[in-house]
Amino acid sequence: MTHPDRRTFISHAFGAGALFAATPANAMTPGRVLLPPKGHGAVLDEAYWGLVKESFPLSPGLVLMNAANLCPSPFVVQEAVFEWTRDVDADASFQNRAKFSSLQEASREAVARHIGADPEEIALTRNTSEGNNTVVSGLELTAGDEVLLWDQNHPTNSTSWDERASVEGFEVRRISTPPASESPGELIDAFQDAITNRTKALAFSHVSNATGVRIPAAELCGLARSRGILTLLDGAQSCGALNIDVHEIGCDFYTASSHKWLMGPKEAGILYVRAETIDRLRASDVGVGWSRALEGGARKYESLGQRDDACVAAIEKTVVFHERIGADVIEARLLEITRALKAGLRERIPTVEFHTPMGDETSSGVMVFRVPGADMSAAYQTLYSEHRVGGAGRGGEFDGIRLSPHIYNTLADVDYAIDAIAEVTA
Numbered sequence: 108m109t110h111p112d113r114r115t116f117i118s119h120a121f122g123a124g125a126l127f128a129a130t131p132a133n134a135m136t137p138g139r140v141l142l143p144p145k146g147h148g149a150v151l152d153e154a155y156w157g158l159v160k161e162s163f164p165l166s167p168g169l170v171l172m173n174a175a176n177l178c179p180s181p182f183v184v185q186e187a188v189f190e191w192t193r194d195v196d197a198d199a200s201f202q203n204r205a206k207f208s209s210l211q212e213a214s215r216e217a218v219a220r221h222i223g224a225d226p227e228e229i230a231l232t233r234n235t236s237e238g239n240n241t242v243v244s245g246l247e248l249t250a251g252d253e254v255l256l257w258d259q260n261h262p263t264n265s266t267s268w269d270e271r272a273s274v275e276g277f278e279v280r281r282i283s284t285p286p287a288s289e290s291p292g293e294l295i296d297a298f299q300d301a302i303t304n305r306t307k308a309l310a311f312s313h314v315s316n317a318t319g320v321r322i323p324a325a326e327l328c329g330l331a332r333s334r335g336i337l338t339l340l341d342g343a344q345s346c347g348a349l350n351i352d353v354h355e356i357g358c359d360f361y362t363a364s365s366h367k368w369l370m371g372p373k374e375a376g377i378l379y380v381r382a383e384t385i386d387r388l389r390a391s392d393v394g395v396g397w398s399r400a401l402e403g404g405a406r407k408y409e410s411l412g413q414r415d416d417a418c419v420a421a422i423e424k425t426v427v428f429h430e431r432i433g434a435d436v437i438e439a440r441l442l443e444i445t446r447a448l449k450a451g452l453r454e455r456i457p458t459v460e461f462h463t464p465m466g467d468e469t470s471s472g473v474m475v476f477r478v479p480g481a482d483m484s485a486a487y488q489t490l491y492s493e494h495r496v497g498g499a500g501r502g503g504e505f506d507g508i509r510l511s512p513h514i515y516n517t518l519a520d521v522d523y524a525i526d527a528i529a530e531v532t533a
């Protein structure tokens with residue numbers, strides 16, 4: 108088995124002016140940072156995606172398919188974080204750090220642009236977990252009310268509700284969906300059938316981290332809205348992977364992490380709160396400048412004390428990187444590469460079972476599979492230790508291996524991973 112393309116660090120940056128312009132001095136080391144050409148209008152062949160791969164500081168020979176958990180940042184983001192961190196450490200005076208106020212606002216505007224929101228509707232949090240918990244603890248709910256959850260929600264959008272309900276006496280009900288469903292209608296029906304007159308909130312993952320099933324969010328949020336139900340859409344597995352427009356989707360809350368599919372700085376996150384809903388969600392954390400925060404729309408949800416300014420500022424660089432390739436181009440590429448992975452595995456290992464739908468309509472970049480008779484836990488370890496394919500081992504109801512490739516993977520990586528999986532599960 109030959110390893111996929113080794114990176115060669117082509118040194119020329121293609122029309123990189125826009126990204127360079129607003130980047131801290133000396134952040135770009137010539138010959139090290141490569142920006143891919145613009146995605147729109149480019150010939151999107153494997154050579155293109157090879158160049159994209161070279162804009163990430165990946166360890167040579169590593170085939171990383173773990174985006175659902177944590178993503179590397181491209182050089183341009185990594186260097187911005189490093190440089191601004193050095194800058195703060197060199198001079199932590201108020202005067203030197205004053206610039207971070209406008210950089211933070213630039214990040215807010217960039218995020219708003221990226222997900223189709225207004226800047227006033229965006230709080231820059233630390234991760235999806237924090238955003239989810241802000242919503243769970245901030246809504247007014249009393250005994251007799253009911254909250255509906257997808258049974259595939261992440262604990263921060265599941266156990267968190269149970270905790271609060273145990274104190275305040277409202278009811279939490281969970282909805283199961285048919286396994287690996289290829290039908291958006293079937294998924295919607297499962298939720299629709301469970302709604303009652305007592306349902307006040309509906310909270311679900313856009314894409315399940317457990318199975319990769321994608322819920323038709325716009326349809327479901329529209330349905331909830333028509334019944335006066337608030338919706339929390341957990342976008343940890345969709346933000347940066349799918350082309351998101353929260354206004355079109357119509358959710359009340361959308362949460363995400365910068366360090367997953369967005370490939371941004373670590374420990375940064377997004378909480379979107381629809382303008383009309385801000386008055387209905389209390390903030391859990393109150394800090395310095397509170398009265399000003401109260402007038403700042405969703406800014407009231409980011410009273411989090413001293414932040415890592417470098418990290419918050421670098422979110423803008425992250426969005427610009429996405430825009431360079433194109434959110435729609437990234438979405439299409441993820442579907443293409445995950446399709447190739449699923450089809451290749453099915454062809455190579457006929458007994459393979461997927462927890463993930465095969466079709467694009469109800470799946471995205473997350474794929475979970477098992478091979479009956481194989482020790483999947485051992486296979487997951489060997490896949491990394493002997494073949495350097497980084498995925499995630501999964502236990503429980505949806506056991507197996509989760510692979511979540513991203514734009515830094517090529518089709519050569521996919522072929523390599525399929526060969527490796529066939530070997531470790533044989």
Ligand SMILES: Cc1ncc(COP(=O)(O)O)c(C=O)c1O
Nearest residue numbers: 234235236261312316341343364
């Ligand atoms: C659906 C979902 N929600 C929330 C989270 C929590 O993300 P974070 O640890 O970045 O807060 C995850 C993490 O995998 C997730 O998959």
